[in-house]
Amino acid sequence: MLDRLLEHWLDNASERSYQAPFCQMLIARGHRIVHSTRHSPIEFGKDVISIASDKVPCAFQLKGNPGSRLTLIQFREIQGQLIQLATQPIIYPGVSRNIRHRCYLVTNGEVDEEAQKALEEVNLGLEANGYGSNRIEIWARGQLLEMAKTLGPSLWPSEISDLNALLKVLVIDGRENFPAADFHGIFKKVLLLEQQKQPKAKSDAIRRRVASAAVLTGLSLGRFSQASNHQAVLTGWTMFSMYAIAAVTRYGLSISKCAGQALTIATDTIRDALTDICNEIQDNPRLGSNLGHDFGEIYRARLTMISGLMSLHWLWSEKTTWKISAQREFLASWIPKDVSQAYLWGEGAVPQLLAHYWYLSSVGYSFHDEFVLATLVRQTIHLSNDDTALLPSPYFTFENVMRHRLAGFLDGDDVLEDEAQGRGSYTAEGLFHLLVTTNLKATCKALWPAYSDLIHARFEPAEDWQYCLWRSDEGTNPDKIMVPNQEWAGLVAQARDCRLEGMPRALRDHAALLLLYVILFPFRTNASVLRFLGHKFGTVWFVAPAITE
Amino acid sequence: MLPDFPSLKKSVAKGVNRYMRHRRKVHGHMFNEIPQRQIFEGDRTAVERPHEARDESKMVRLSAEMTVDIDELHAMSLEQVLRRYDEMVKDLVGQQIKHFFELMNTVTEKTGNVVDAKGQRLTPELFFEMLEKIQIDFNSDGSPNMPTILISPSQQDDVRAAQEQFESDPALRQRYENLMKSKFGEWGARQAIRTLAG
Numbered sequence: 001m002l003d004r005l006l007e008h009w010l011d012n013a014s015e016r017s018y019q020a021p022f023c024q025m026l027i028a029r030g031h032r033i034v035h036s037t038r039h040s041p042i043e044f045g046k047d048v049i050s051i052a053s054d055k056v057p058c059a060f061q062l063k064g065n066p067g068s069r070l071t072l073i074q075f076r077e078i079q080g081q082l083i084q085l086a087t088q089p090i091i092y093p094g095v096s097r098n099i100r101h102r103c104y105l106v107t108n109g110e111v112d113e114e115a116q117k118a119l120e121e122v123n124l125g126l127e128a129n130g131y132g133s134n135r136i137e138i139w140a141r142g143q144l145l146e147m148a149k150t151l152g153p154s155l156w157p158s159e160i161s162d163l164n165a166l167l168k169v170l171v172i173d174g175r176e177n178f179p180a181a182d183f184h185g186i187f188k189k190v191l192l193l194e195q196q197k198q199p200k201a202k203s204d205a206i207r208r209r210v211a212s213a214a215v216l217t218g219l220s221l222g223r224f225s226q227a228s229n230h231q232a233v234l235t236g237w238t239m240f241s242m243y244a245i246a247a248v249t250r251y252g253l254s255i256s257k258c259a260g261q262a263l264t265i266a267t268d269t270i271r272d273a274l275t276d277i278c279n280e281i282q283d284n285p286r287l288g289s290n291l292g293h294d295f296g297e298i299y300r301a302r303l304t305m306i307s308g309l310m311s312l313h314w315l316w317s318e319k320t321t322w323k324i325s326a327q328r329e330f331l332a333s334w335i336p337k338d339v340s341q342a343y344l345w346g347e348g349a350v351p352q353l354l355a356h357y358w359y360l361s362s363v364g365y366s367f368h369d370e371f372v373l374a375t376l377v378r379q380t381i382h383l384s385n386d387d388t389a390l391l392p393s394p395y396f397t398f399e400n401v402m403r404h405r406l407a408g409f410l411d412g413d414d415v416l417e418d419e420a421q422g423r424g425s426y427t428a429e430g431l432f433h434l435l436v437t438t439n440l441k442a443t444c445k446a447l448w449p450a451y452s453d454l455i456h457a458r459f460e461p462a463e464d465w466q467y468c469l470w471r472s473d474e475g476t477n478p479d480k481i482m483v484p485n486q487e488w489a490g491l492v493a494q495a496r497d498c499r500l501e502g503m504p505r506a507l508r509d510h511a512a513l514l515l516l517y518v519i520l521f522p523f524r525t526n527a528s529v530l531r532f533l534g535h536k537f538g539t540v541w542f543v544a545p546a547i548t549e
Numbered sequence: 550m551l552p553d554f555p556s557l558k559k560s561v562a563k564g565v566n567r568y569m570r571h572r573r574k575v576h577g578h579m580f581n582e583i584p585q586r587q588i589f590e591g592d593r594t595a596v597e598r599p600h601e602a603r604d605e606s607k608m609v610r611l612s613a614e615m616t617v618d619i620d621e622l623h624a625m626s627l628e629q630v631l632r633r634y635d636e637m638v639k640d641l642v643g644q645q646i647k648h649f650f651e652l653m654n655t656v657t658e659k660t661g662n663v664v665d666a667k668g669q670r671l672t673p674e675l676f677f678e679m680l681e682k683i684q685i686d687f688n689s690d691g692s693p694n695m696p697t698i699l700i701s702p703s704q705q706d707d708v709r710a711a712q713e714q715f716e717s718d719p720a721l722r723q724r725y726e727n728l729m730k731s732k733f734g735e736w737g738a739r740q741a742i743r744t745l746a747g
Binding site: 393395413415417418419420421422423424444445448449452453457459460461462471472473474476477478479481482483484485486487488489491523 | 584586594600605747
């Protein structure tokens with residue numbers, strides 16, 4: 001059954017959607033990926049460059065032939081690139097030019113006999129010119145399937161309930177939201193994250209399971225990729241990354257040894273998805289929707305989410321590199337400078353708005369941008385204190401909020417029907433601490449009475465690694481009552497704590513991934529995370545230095 | 550599978566859920582006035598008060614079930630089925646209320662917020678003693694957010710008598726007004742110390 005699922009995936013995957021799982025399979029075979037991207041200019045036809053376990057550099061050109069064959073005509077179209085692939089050395093940092101690299105043409109389809117003969121001719125020509133025999137190898141459907149099978153079915157859950165969850169994901173309409181709840185159950189089994197700890201989970205076992213989970217992620221995202229649902233794609237890979245960190249942390253292993261490469265490929269795929277969203281905005285800057293019904297609230301919620309994601313894309317690209325450099329200029333003009341259109345529909349929107357603020361703060365030239373934060377803090381505190389206002393906790397989605405508001409008009413359950421309003425907040429403490437670090441003391445003093453009157457809620461997983469899960473069965477839900485009177489110095493000391501306590505240490509090296517995680521799963525927002533992210537992405541810090549160790 | 554009506558039954562199941570939620574409110578009486586918040590994960594709740602140790606509670610699972618013989622079910626109308634569901638909901642709400650009181654007892658005993666009547670009947674004196682023990686907040690218009698008082702059905706006559714005593718005795722009314730003034734002052738003081746100094 002699972003074998004058939006793999007075949008089905010491979011026979012339907014486009015070149016772009018199988019590239020990330022392919023890299024993960026190479027990693028599991030001992031390769032170190034040094035280059036894999038869909039957006040940078042291709043290096044002489046080299047989609048993926050890796051170093052094999054015997055230290056030999058390998059260059060791969062990927063073709064998508066889902067459910068079909070690589071024909072002679074298609075081969076002729078890429079023949080020139082293949083010859084370059086074989087004859088030009090790999091010029092890339094960290095790749096030795098003294099060792100002759102291996103060349104591969106990879107397709108997820110079969111290869112026509114005529115195309116195979118044509119490749120043999122090319123190889124003979126290359127041999128005659130001193131490039132060795134069988135210079136270019138073909139990896140076709142059968143080879144890819146074998147690679148996937150060694151990582152897939154034997155490690156995937158095979159109980160009926162899990163298969164049902166997997167099948168549900170595979171047949172879902174690709175335009176839907178990513179089914180995180182289903183994935184939570186599947187990932188927990190593959191990565192040994194269920195309550196009962198496995199006594200002997202060694203590095204090799206976890207590394208293999210991480211690769212297996214990656215193949216499963218790629219497989220499950222097939223329909224979303226086909227529908228160009230970039231948000232679902234980046235959600236899937238974000239979940240994979242966090243669950244991989246959870247597994248390695250739980251078993252006390254080294255991230256770099258067990259999941260370093262896999263995380264690099266996953267985050268690169270996430271950045272590709274952000275780049276894709278930006279590309280779509282360039283074609284559709286007014287955010288028109290094919291689904292229609294894009295009235296005020298829905299449009300503003302989409303705008304708030306998209307602005308948050310694009311702000312993160314900016315911040316991430318500025319800290320690393322831009323995949324498409326022209327996007328920098330485009331986003332500088334597109335991301336709204338005026339946040340009045342942003343929509344605080346619930347605490348779930350807070351991380352989106354914060355990403356937007358950090359972007360504005362990083363490109364702005366005046367202290368005026370910091371008042372965006374002050375306004376967000378003020379709104380959050382006042383709405384949380386207001387018994388008549390609705391600012392649902394971050395566990396509720398925008399869809400929940402709209403179903404509640406339109407309960408008389410829409411079918412279906414209103415999960416907010418009995419939820420209490422007012423007096424509680426999950427995000428106010430972290431937001432207030434961010435404001436403290438800007439040293440807007442007068443604003444903080446004015447907000448203090450309402451802020452200190454709130455009940456500050458959070459979730460504390462029983463163990464650090466459980467922070468990375470969509471839900472944790474073990475953990476405490478503390479409600480914190482603030483001291484009514486506080487010294488500024490004491491508050492500053494709290495606000496400076498950026499140690500990210502209670503979470504896996506590995507997250508400290510993945511600030512952008514963590515910001516994306518809380519944008520997508522805002523119930524993982526807490527004061528500790530906001531302080532850490534503020535220190536990483538904020539540009540204004542007017543109190544004593546942050547405490548990071 | 551034998552011939553059936555899956556789509557209709559899915560709608561019925563939704564209807565039953567809605568009905569049970571509604572009946573929960575009916576049976577919950579004044580407990581519905583207690584603000585509720587859904588908890589999505591974890592196995593504990595806690596309260597952290599300034600300068601006090603964290604007060605943790607383990608979450609408990611409440612459940613109720615009903616068994617209906619298949620022939621009996623086939624002979625029942627939807628109305629009769631709903632009545633059975635209603636009994637189940639009543640049982641569940643009863644467990645919830647029982648747990649609530651157990652929790653309240655544990656917490657109040659821990660904090661010392663208990664007035665022991667030592668078997669005597671409810672009197673205005675005891676009532677004052679209770680009010681003095683608790684914190685009362687006020688609205689912006691100065692009106693108090695008075696607590697809800699839960700009594701056992703056997704105390705109904707005592708409460709009625711105490712109420713009459715209150716209405717007929719100006720000294721008691723004055724004492725009550727003085728107490729509320731003092732509570733208002735305490736509330737004002739609590740608000741006034743909400744300051745960020747330095």
